[in-house]
Amino acid sequence: MLSDAIAVARVGNASPKPAADGLGVHFAHFCEQLRCDAALGEYGVQSLVHRVIQVQSLAGGQVVSVRAQWNGAFLRGAYAAGMTLIVLWDIDHTLIDNAGVSKEIYAAAFETVTGARPAKPAVTEGRTDRLIMRGLFRRNGVDEPEWPQVETALAEAGEERREVLRERGTALPGVREALKEASVHEGWVSSVLTGNIAANARVKLAAFGLDGLLDLPVGAYGADAEERPHLVDIARRRIHRDRGLPIDTPVVLVGDTPRDVEAALASGAHVIAVATGVDSPSALAAAGAPVVLPDLADTDRVLRRLEDVERGENVPGTS
Ligand SMILES: [Mg+2]
Numbered sequence: 001m002l003s004d005a006i007a008v009a010r011v012g013n014a015s016p017k018p019a020a021d022g023l024g025v026h027f028a029h030f031c032e033q034l035r036c037d038a039a040l041g042e043y044g045v046q047s048l049v050h051r052v053i054q055v056q057s058l059a060g061g062q063v064v065s066v067r068a069q070w071n072g073a074f075l076r077g078a079y080a081a082g083m084t085l086i087v088l089w090d091i092d093h094t095l096i097d098n099a100g101v102s103k104e105i106y107a108a109a110f111e112t113v114t115g116a117r118p119a120k121p122a123v124t125e126g127r128t129d130r131l132i133m134r135g136l137f138r139r140n141g142v143d144e145p146e147w148p149q150v151e152t153a154l155a156e157a158g159e160e161r162r163e164v165l166r167e168r169g170t171a172l173p174g175v176r177e178a179l180k181e182a183s184v185h186e187g188w189v190s191s192v193l194t195g196n197i198a199a200n201a202r203v204k205l206a207a208f209g210l211d212g213l214l215d216l217p218v219g220a221y222g223a224d225a226e227e228r229p230h231l232v233d234i235a236r237r238r239i240h241r242d243r244g245l246p247i248d249t250p251v252v253l254v255g256d257t258p259r260d261v262e263a264a265l266a267s268g269a270h271v272i273a274v275a276t277g278v279d280s281p282s283a284l285a286a287a288g289a290p291v292v293l294p295d296l297a298d299t300d301r302v303l304r305r306l307e308d309v310e311r312g313e314n315v316p317g318t319s
Contacts, residue, residue, distance in 0.1 A: 085310040088193035090255035093277035099168035108157035126259030128195035129222035158200035171208040174297035179213035191219035232267035252309045258287035
């Protein structure tokens with residue numbers, strides 16, 4: 001008698017990962033059949049009857065997760081045609097140059113909730129919006145208001161600066177091409193891991209037409225946690241739940257600060273650092289980044305590095 005199980009089959013890899021009592025092997029056949037006819041219903045596989053309860057697939061059909069009944073037990077799993085990878089991009093100074101608009105958003109939100117302009121500016125450096133605003137209140141000698149009030153003020157301030165961001169800011173070199181390639185790569189989910197609240201992340205990306213190149217609903221944002229490392233597991237779980245990728249799918253963060261690097265190292269993720277922010281390549285390497293790129297301008301190079309991670313290779317050294 002089988003108990004509830006999670007089976008993960010990766011057809012195209014060397015072999016399916018076994019779950020319980022060889023269930024993974026059965027599941028591989030099961031998934032192959034689903035690929036041809038991914039619909040709810042009953043399927044006979046090796047003389048066993050499976051009832052499919054729920055099917056999820058990505059556009060293009062490369063990844064399918066299923067929930068099914070198997071000899072009275074429930075079987076859930078994910079099917080991926082080939083290897084899989086989760087790519088999570090930081091936004092500020094990795095994808096875009098916000099030209100100081102971010103700090104204006106923090107100052108405006110501060111003014112909205114306190115009634116006064118801050119005497120001292122926000123300090124960002126890869127922190128989440130929650131921590132940036134807490135620091136701003138503290139440095140200016142103000143008690144920290146409730147977070148929902150702060151988040152609303154941040155979102156309003158961001159929305160009001162959509163046009164000025166478009167005028168003064170820019171997408172960084174190669175970003176559009178890199179995001180485009182990652183978004184269509186078979187088996188990959190490409191989203192964001194950012195300290196920005198979700199509303200402002202969308203404003204910043206949409207200002208430069210980048211929002212449609214990312215799977216934003218499964219990203220992790222500054223309201224989701226205070227500390228950046230905690231955002232990695234939040235994105236990982238969202239992608240497992242909503243996109244069907246196995247929970248142990250390799251994750252790679254792409255970011256410009258030591259905090260991006262530290263978030264990856266603390267959460268079992270890989271990291272590709274880009275020196276398009278204030279931190280030098282040597283500072284990023286010193287933080288532990290095995291790969292530091294000068295920028296994202298060379299699309300082939302970026303893709304090669306991501307594919308290295310997918311294959312389990314993350315070659316040390318600046319290159
Ligand atoms: Mg950044």
